[in-house]
Structure formats: structure tokens, C-alpha cells
Amino acid sequence: MGNIGNDCALVIEVCRNGEDYLQQLEYFFDDNPQYDLIRVDLLFLEFVDEGFRIVQGNGMVTAVHTDGGWILL
16 A cells, blocks of 8 residues: 555645646736637546546647637647
């Protein structure tokens, strides 16, 4: 059986990294009001049996949307 304390600390760190990245995306919207949507590829830590997943760290913005349509990045 693994060290539960270390596993818990790792999950907490992954959650914080994902939360930080999502916050950066929110700041991106604040700094770029011309965009109303963004498309982002995200990495997840998935808990299949429990039925949830968490964003782990940085993703990649692949497109932004304006009233003129999508702009691929």
C-alpha cells in the first residue's frame, strides 16, 4: 500500500496547479475583452471509479472567438 500522505499531497498540488491555470484563463478574458470564448486543450487527472476529474496544470489555448468567428492559434 502506498504512502497515503504523499498521495494526498500530490493530488492537492495537482489541484492547485490546475486552479492556477484556470485563473490565468480568467485573467486572459479580462485582458482581452474582444474575445467572448476560448477553446482550450486541458490535461486531466481522472478518477474513473469516483466519476470526476481535475485539471492538472497548464493546457493549451487552441482558438479564440470574436463576433467575427473563431481564430485558430
